[in-house]
Amino acid sequence: MTIACELCDAGAGDILVSTDQLRVILVDDANYPGFCRVIWNAHVKEMTDLSESERAVFMQAVWKVEAALREVMQPHKMNVASLGNMVPHLHWHLIPRYTDDAHFPNPIWAAARSDAGEQPALDARRLLLPQLRQIIISNFSS
């Protein structure tokens, strides 16, 4: 690695879980409380650059986080994506989506809805974050 990569900084962000191979971050996004990222520690660009067993470890972590998000945040739908166009270092976005959120039914990367801003349920969702932290940590310790 000769070019600086922000995801190579293993100490950055609100880290919920950290293993030798990956870490789970709670993303600070005003519109999307509960948004998590699972980041592979090594600077690898594509899933098919990993070995089959590494991919299995990575995806198992993604599904542990999804299970916790569904249990605690009760989203209408889960969005799961590995993009990395700007930061080509493997990471998965896990975003709990709700019919009243800022972009629904579009992806969060689309333009916001014209009626966004009225999200009365956001405060209630933010109150779930301490429980989400606990469940994610617990899902990785069992």
Add this chain to the structure above:
Amino acid sequence: MTIACELCDAGAGDILVSTDQLRVILVDDANYPGFCRVIWNAHVKEMTDLSESERAVFMQAVWKVEAALREVMQPHKMNVASLGNMVPHLHWHLIPRYTDDAHFPNPIWAAARSDAGEQPALDARRLLLPQLRQIIISNFSS
């Protein structure tokens, strides 16, 4: 299933591979030749609704398609996403991305670049589609 779901129609789209559990579709997107979808045949909403072994089958198919896309289309980056806000029936988008494509470095769901339209390499990429078909089919028969 009481509500009509377009992804429950197993015969729709340009099907490259079809198994008992899933199918691979070549998406007809003018800006993104090579865009593929892997669709779970059963009407299931979330990855964590599948069993561990079903998830493994599904993701193994996704990585076979990614491998073929990288081999043939040589993208700058792969984008892989399971969203399903509009159609809550499990499907993975696999999109080969290039620095000169219509949205790079943004996700394809963001607003197009203001300088989009000048994509001289698009024709060359479209010419690769017959080879892509072959390699995807071959990856699933081995």
